[in-house]
Amino acid sequence: MGGILALTVVLTVSCNSNNPPPTPIRPLQANAERLYENDLPLARSVVHIHxxxxxxxVTLRALNTAFQLKLPEDSPLxxxxxGEMPIENIEVVSSQTIEITVGSLIANGSTLQVMAKALSGSDEELTITxxxxFTELGVVLAxxxxxxxDLSVVAPRQVEEPTAVDRDSNVVRAELxxxxxxRQxxxxxxxxxxxxxxxxAEEIVPAPKLRAALAALAGTFADAAVRSLLSPENCTGTRAAFIGFQKPPGEAELIARVTYDDNGRRILSIRPDLEAAxxxxxxxxxxxxxxxxxxVDSLEEEIVASAIDVFLYIHLLLSKPELAxxxxxxxxNFNIEALxxxxxxxxxxEALGILPSPHGREVLPESGVMHRSFADLIASSYFGETNSSAPV
Incomplete structure (x- = not known):
C-alpha cells in the first residue's frame, strides 16, 4: 500500500512538472488621452494599459505603487x-486592462514602468512607450x-517722425x-x-506705405480686406473715399478710425506718426x-477685428520675427495682444484663442493687470472695463 502511495506521488509530481509555466505578463499598449469636464479640456490625462x-x-497597495511615468530621454520638459506626471488614480477596468489617471498632459514617447509582481507576475520591471x-511642444502650448x-518687446516706444524715405514710392516698392x-x-x-x-489710386491712398500694406494683404487669409476697401464689394456699396495718415477724429486717442463722408463712403484715418513704422x-x-x-460699432466687432489683426501679425512674425x-x-501693442x-x-x-482658457490662466502674467482672455483685454482697451456682453 505504501509503495502504491509513493508511486502516485511521484507520478503526480512528474505530471505537474510537465505543465508549461504561465506566460510572462507584458503590457501590449499604453495610450494617453486628455480628460474633459463639461466638454472642456483639462490639463489631465488617462492612460489605458492593455x-x-x-x-x-496582489494587493491594492501594491497596485498603487506599481506604476511610474517618465518623460522621453533628453526631454526639454x-x-x-x-513635465511632472503625478498619478492620481489607478483602476482595473477589465481582467487585462488598467486605467491610470494622471494630473497632467502626457507627451508622446513618454514611458510607463510597471512592477510585474504587483500583477502576480515575475519580479521584474516592465517598460512600455x-x-x-501631444508632442512635447503640444504639452507646453496646452x-x-x-x-x-525679453521685456523690451513690451517696453514703451518713443514716437518717431516719418522721413522722406518713408514717402518714397520706389523705396517702399522695393521693401514690398x-x-x-x-514670406516665400x-x-x-x-x-x-x-x-x-x-x-x-493715389488720390484715395496717397501714402506709399499704406498702398503697400493694402497690396500685401493679397494672398493672405485676410485678402478680402482689399476688396472691401478698394471696391464696391462691401456693405456701403462703394469703395473708400480716403485711406491715409491723418489724426483720427474724435476725443479718444485712437491709432486709427473709420468715419464716413456725406455720401456714406468710408474714410480711414491713421495716426500720422505711424507712417514711420x-x-x-x-x-x-x-x-x-x-x-x-x-x-454700428460693437464690442463683439472690435474683438473679432482685433483677433484678425493679431492673427495676421503672428503670421507676419513667422517670416520676419524682427518686427516684434x-x-x-x-x-x-501687437506683442501684448499676441501674448x-x-x-x-x-x-x-494649445491653439490661439480669444476666450478664457479652461485652466484659468492669466493672459498677461506678471503684468499687474488681470485679464482672463484675449476678449477681456480687447474689451478693456476699448471700453475701459470688460463689458457684461463680452464673450466668456
Missing part, C-alpha cells in the same frame, strides 16, 4: 512643472502659461518685394501684389479697419 493576458493584482496626441523673456521674398510668396501672388501696388505693421491695421463697414522688436508703438491670444483658448488651449 496587457497580453489576464492578471490579478525635464525639470519643468509641465506611451502613445499620445498646459503652459506664456510670458516674455523684399516682404514677398521673406508664389509667382502669382507676387504679380498680384505688385500690380495692386502700382495700380492703386515698417509697412508690414500696417498690414494688420488696415485689415482690422476693413471690418468696420456699417456705422521694432520701435513703432504698433509693435508693442494674450496665445494664453487664451477654451476648446483647444
Amino acid at each position: 496587457f497580453n493576458r489576464e492578471f490579478k493584482p 525635464t525639470g519643468h512643472s509641465l 506611451i502613445s499620445s496626441e 498646459g503652459g502659461v506664456f510670458g516674455f523673456d 518685394q523684399d516682404h514677398l521674398e521673406d 510668396a508664389s509667382v502669382t501672388v507676387r504679380e498680384t501684389v505688385l500690380a495692386l501696388y502700382d495700380g492703386m 515698417p509697412f508690414e505693421l500696417l498690414i494688420p491695421l488696415v485689415a482690422h479697419e476693413a471690418i468696420h463697414c456699417d456705422q 522688436f521694432d520701435t513703432s508703438p504698433l509693435a508693442r 494674450a491670444m496665445l494664453n487664451s483658448g477654451r476648446k483647444t488651449p
